[in-house]
Amino acid sequence: MSGLERLLDTEPVVVTAGVEVLAGALESQSVEVRRTEWSPPAAGTEAALAKLAAGPEAAEANEVAIARLLEVRPHLVDVVRAIDVIPGLTERTFLHAGPPLSWAEASGPMRGALMGAMLYEGLADTPEDAAAQLAAGDIELSPCHHHQSAGPMAGVISSSMPVLVVQDPDTGRVAYSTLNEGLGKVLRYGAYAPEVIERLRWMERVLGPVVGDAIRRSGPVDLRSLIAQALQMGDDGHNRNRAGTSLLLRTIGAALVESDIAPVADRSAVYSFIDSNDHFMLNLVMAAGKLIVDAASGVEHSSLVTTMARNGTEFGIRLSGTGDRWFTAPAPTVDGLFLGSFTAEDANPDIGDSAITETIGLGGFAMAASPAIVGFVGGTATGAVQRTLAMYEITMAEHPSYQIPILEFRGTPTGIDAILVTRTGVRPQINTGVAGKEPGVGMVGAGLVEAPLECFVQAVNALAEGTASR
């Protein structure tokens, strides 16, 4: 039976798109209606989308950009002192998460983390002294993303911190992230109590050197493979990293037994520190992510999103085709589960570079692989699957390595297309930790948030401005 015969042979069905009043009126007349999920493009993008759709530039550029994103093979190769490797870092420069920011604009947790870094570096003796120096502009603030780096939550990187070195063996390119401190009262959530500073000093003195030595003994750790395996074990790569942390420990554990770089007690303490923190792997994923998105940056006309990052005040994105320009909107609030007696009242708006995981097809985009994450960020397992399914609407590829078993090993939705985001109104899904809004508090919860559409509206317009009219 041909399509036409089938059409004439069966009951007619009305397919509606958009305007609900039409569908309702038909249904009240007993007409069968099938609603599509279509909605009009985001307001203010009509002309830009029309211009971008008129020529082949964006589509061609996106093929190049997504191919570059997918071909990176990040390997963990070392742990070294930040100032020794990070370009542009000085003793009086602090890197931070998200788009550029001044002390005056900084939220509570960002201020807390910057103050903590002053104390840790010995640049201030008291929190008050630290705040005064920062307010006076004595320290230069600069986004991690401008320095081949990414940091979770406040994301502060200062000169003495040990950093993970992740490298692509094919190109030699590198990216960096700090080592994860654990949960609760930690610098990245804005805490700066003495125990926080003491832990940072132990990480500098013991954790960094011992882990670095173990990695050099074990040989480079293939993070693409490790992340792929972790997804098959229920990780999402952002807020559930229990499997990835386990597999990393398996990889370097024998070297920790063998190492002679530190006394047995220190090596045992390093093992236990990593074992006690299921988020340890997050910072490795983020450094890998930075290597990946930087490789996909700078492809003229491409609407690929290469950065999604929040500084606690603003949410910012960058596109491959618009270079280093940030498109920002106020950081949204997170729909979350709160720890102990904390409530939504205590929560700072969304913060951190960790949305780099979503930018490379993990985190909120891979939640179908990670149903157990809902115990941490809220929602249902079914909802986790649906969030992943929705992300296929706005992405360029299904990741060839990051597979989701429950979806019959379909690749995670990877490579956000700002054109698709504005055309569909489907916003990128992020899962995230939540920091207390007051400096010094630390972590108050975890939850779900969507990237603000406004960033994508600006970005698509800027991209269209750079595209020749036809």
Added chain:
Amino acid sequence: MSGLERLLDTEPVVVTAGVEVLAGALESQSVEVRRTEWSPPAAGTEAALAKLAAGPEAAEANEVAIARLLEVRPHLVDVVRAIDVIPGLTERTFLHAGPPLSWAEASGPMRGALMGAMLYEGLADTPEDAAAQLAAGDIELSPCHHHQSAGPMAGVISSSMPVLVVQDPDTGRVAYSTLNEGLGKVLRYGAYAPEVIERLRWMERVLGPVVGDAIRRSGPVDLRSLIAQALQMGDDGHNRNRAGTSLLLRTIGAALVESDIAPVADRSAVYSFIDSNDHFMLNLVMAAGKLIVDAASGVEHSSLVTTMARNGTEFGIRLSGTGDRWFTAPAPTVDGLFLGSFTAEDANPDIGDSAITETIGLGGFAMAASPAIVGFVGGTATGAVQRTLAMYEITMAEHPSYQIPILEFRGTPTGIDAILVTRTGVRPQINTGVAGKEPGVGMVGAGLVEAPLECFVQAVNALAEGTASR
């Protein structure tokens, strides 16, 4: 609207059960038909099921038995030499998987493993000498299940082997299993080449003592908790134990760094040996399983299945209410994925005590938690979920600790009821490794198999015989 009004107010629908010709005839007359999945009880169980259903004994006994099964808290406490702890084990007794068996009845892989144990124990110099002594009855063969033990595949335990000691702190009761050798050419799959024997000797000399010391340093390992966490990380507890093995290594890793029982090279080799074998956790799950099913045994009138085990020739089950009596049928063949150039032609029938995992609500019963397992045993992720869902039809409880995230944290179907198996015809789902049918070959694949209904028919009739008529 009352139920009656609703009935009169709506179109009638015919619900059919069993006989398909009836449903078909109605549908050909445009009557709406809903089929139930009912099928008649297994042939030969009608009278027994009627008798068991007539009184409260079975139901009451099952409440007791399943409560005992669920309350056990297995803890890994030590690794010791088999002959020092296993009741009834002598230097000339070999334990084996499944129901009782003679050399004459033994399959190829069982013979291979018994011959390997002769070589390992120094009781024979050549495979031929070993086979001759075994054929002459010089060695007593006895099921692991008769000695508080369980062994995967051939399941051979001989006097010098190191065994895991798993204990319930509430009762002091213990159970044992060997340490897992890895995959490929290994004793439990019937291989006995020099490399197999050499590995067993290394396990005796190094692996057992070092792991035992690490466990004593770390303190008892709560296996119920560890298994529960592993299910949230994609394990099924039978043929996917990657998460459990990882979590075990995390638990004892710091102790391996600290230990002074062996040189660094030996402790590093132990770490690497466990890291290289994702099945290492299986034997812990099996020893835990043995502790669990033994606690639930011996409840008069209970139709709870306390044993499902295969010796490579026969599949045997035991019920709580029929004590030590075995009900056996020919071991079925496995529907599997084969390694390299092996085919179904090379496969031995189903073998091993590892179906103890299914007996306690894991393995085939927990495959919905483990969609990635289909890469090892075959099938689809959707099929894995469906297999778990089917098992709720024949089980007494949803396990309170073993939760399946993708089913919104529903507990695994636990505690097989032989009455339900025979009443529904739904057979217990098992996933399993496959041994080569010739002695000496080793592993040839892995796959899926269902327990033979015939065992359950015999068992239910025996149970009914012990129940007073009313």
